[in-house]
Amino acid sequence: MSATQDKKLTDIVVDDLMISSEKVAHVQLNNPLEHALLILVKSGYSAVPVLDSSYKLAGTIGKTRILNAVLGLERFETEKLSDMRVHEAMNTDIPCLSRSDSFMDGLKAVTNYPFVCVADEENHFDGILTRRVILKQFKRDYYTK
Numbered sequence: 001m002s003a004t005q006d007k008k009l010t011d012i013v014v015d016d017l018m019i020s021s022e023k024v025a026h027v028q029l030n031n032p033l034e035h036a037l038l039i040l041v042k043s044g045y046s047a048v049p050v051l052d053s054s055y056k057l058a059g060t061i062g063k064t065r066i067l068n069a070v071l072g073l074e075r076f077e078t079e080k081l082s083d084m085r086v087h088e089a090m091n092t093d094i095p096c097l098s099r100s101d102s103f104m105d106g107l108k109a110v111t112n113y114p115f116v117c118v119a120d121e122e123n124h125f126d127g128i129l130t131r132r133v134i135l136k137q138f139k140r141d142y143y144t145k
């Protein structure tokens with residue numbers, strides 16, 4: 001039985017719904033953009049979290065940012081994919097949740113993003129909350145009323 005099976009939405013916290021860090025694909029600050037693009041293409045994800053060497057959350061990176069970073073005047077300068085590093089192209093302006101945040105905090109956060117990262121007070125990466133999981137929970141609640 002899932003942890004949220006019998007819970008009311010008001011009793012559900014982010015920890016109940018998040019995908020934990022060990023199941024989340026990520027890249028590191030100093031990885032070449034080529035590595036990040038490989039991870040993204042092979043996994044089919046549009047973006048993944050970026051972590052530093054102590055597994056602290058640093059940002060996210062997606063295919064569009066990578067392609068923009070290597071976009072020249074007339075062509076994609078794909079040779080840059082091996083020279084440029086993830087920290088040069090990643091997005092650092094991202095929302096972040098903590099495990100104890102409420103379902104409603106999660107719902108608000110994923111309104112504008114397909115997923116939002118979860119981290120502790122010291123910014124250690126705990127996992128992600130996806131919009132899909134929030135919507136599934138909402139649907140389950142709606143039909144069990």
Ligand code: AMP
Nearest residue numbers: 023024025045046047048114115130132
């Ligand atoms: P989904 O709700 O499964 O379609 O996921 C939405 C987005 O969340 C994906 O495109 C990825 O950017 C991210 N995501 C979901 N699951 C994972 C995972 N296991 N590892 C890394 N990123 C993920």
